[in-house]
Amino acid sequence: MKRLVVLGGGESGVGTAILGKKKGYTVFVSDFGKIKDNYKEVLIQNDIPWEEEQHTESLILNADVVMKSPGIPDKAPIVKKLIAKEIPVISEIEFTAPFTNAMTIGITGSNGKTTTTMLVYHLLQSAGLNVGLGGNIGKSFAWQVAENDFDIYVLELSSFQLDGIINYKPHIAILTNISPDHLDRYEYKYENYIASKFRITRNQTESDYLIYDSDDEATTEWLTTNKTKATLIPFSLTQDFEQGAFIKNNNMEVRINHEEFIMETEYIALEGKHNMKNAMAATSVAKIMQIRNATIRESLSNFQGVEHRLEKVLKIQNVQYINDSKATNVNATFFALDSMNVPTVWIVGGVDKGNDYNELMSLVREKVKAIICLGVDNKKIIDVFGNVVDIMIEVTNMNDAVKMAQRLTEKGDAVLLSPACASFDLFENYEDRGQQFKQAVHNL
Known part of the structure; x- marks a missing residue:
């Protein structure tokens, strides 16, 4: 029997393990982090052996084929060892x-x-x-x-x-x-x-x-x-x-x-x-x-559109709140700001992936009345836009961001959450960030 090792016990990893077992492979799932309980249950029900918070090399480097979850970078030590041994490392697809x-x-x-x-x-x-x-x-x-x-x-x-x-x-x-x-x-x-x-x-x-x-x-x-x-x-x-x-x-x-x-x-x-x-x-x-x-x-x-993508949440006192948490890069935020046609309070920030914010300069000048930085490190955003908008505020949680945004708006304005960054400094993922934004808006 061929041995399939799955690195990463999330959605793609567990799915691959189930398919591999069904097709006659011996399967082993290894996750360097924790595996969520619902995925553990599925692995146990299907008699698929797994480990978490470690990669046991003796159980991995004997694979015929390895499926690597997309979140694991090629420079991870275990992946380098597999490649050195010329064991194929492929994607779920x-x-x-x-x-x-x-x-x-x-x-x-x-x-x-x-x-x-x-x-x-x-x-x-x-x-x-x-x-x-x-x-x-x-x-x-x-x-x-x-x-x-x-x-x-x-x-x-x-x-x-x-x-x-x-x-x-x-x-x-x-x-x-x-x-x-x-x-x-x-x-x-x-x-x-x-x-x-x-x-x-x-x-x-x-x-x-x-x-x-x-x-x-x-x-x-x-x-x-x-x-x-x-x-x-x-x-x-x-x-x-x-x-x-x-x-x-x-x-x-x-x-x-x-x-x-x-x-x-x-x-x-x-x-x-x-x-x-x-x-x-x-x-x-x-x-x-x-x-x-x-x-x-x-x-x-x-067609209804996609959650967390320019999603209109609520209008409160004639101010439209928009959830664009899925905008995890500058280009996505460019589209969001480009589609705004009223004065906007912009909530931005998170984990920077080497962003060049200058692309947004003309849109920020034209449309943004205040910026609320929601991230652990906002230096780059402040350096770029500090002289462009009158008001810049730093916060460290979503409730403060939304309450502050409400104070800065007048009738006819909009509040746009379009972070241009990844969410992992303060949130689990962009969905969590968007949900917290929507909850905070509903609490106003």
Whole structure:
């Protein structure tokens, strides 16, 4: 029997362990941190041996294959030892793909991937297709392949998941955009991060599709100097195409395989320029899949959006509170500030991933009346914007941030939580940060 070792006992790790056992591997799960109780129970029920708060080398370095959870960096000592022994270290996606005949649609990008993934899933589900949702979102891909029988999987793929790919290819790939993010995992080299995103298309053939933002500099530059065999489907706010998606005269037009879809942008539920791009990307998938225009139109007009992504929480005394906790990088916050059309109190800060805040300068000058820094170390934010806004305040918890924001607003203003940073200094994750924001707003 082949030995599968799973590093990381979270959603992707436990899912992979279940699939591995079902397919006849001997399985061992090892987590350097603590494993959550609900995952422990699943491992115990399935008779899968596990350890936590350690990596026992004698039980790991004898593996035939290792599935590494996306959160574990390549420079972790145990990973270096595995690579030195030439034991394959792959991602959950790579491990799982050979065990299913389902078509997969893979979606990656620095921003917009969750919204686009959810919208693609919504479009396909509304069309009555037998479709699963996985990857970086919801139930792990491996777990679903072990327990369900979907014809299609819509997968949100992070660069970390793509790093562990050898043979996997999606039939349809979407690359929403590329902006500097997670550079701490890529030796602070932007080109390494860009290359990582493009792994999504490395194994694609002529019968596959790559949908991409042709307004995005890093993307178009890569495509001029590198080759993919996939059929290219561009989308843009400024250009139009024989084959692709674009905005013209307040209409979204999508032309694919000699078929056309047109819809007035005002009837699309998602708001903001970046969401028009997400809608174009998702509609391109629907057209490739030959979904009826009427179904696409209805799905685009009733889509609810994603929690923690420009989510309108409440209006109190005519001040709109907006939760954009999912904005963990500068580019995401750029979109958020760009979509604000009233004076805004901006709550920002957290764990900086090598951010360049200067990109936000013109938007902050134009739209932001006060900044509330919510982080352990706010020096960089204060240095950049200290002379740009009149009011800058530092707080260390969400309740103080929201109460302070309320004091600084007048009727007609907005309060925007869009941190541009990771959340791990004060919160468990961006969801926890967003939930605390919503709770604090409801407590006002």
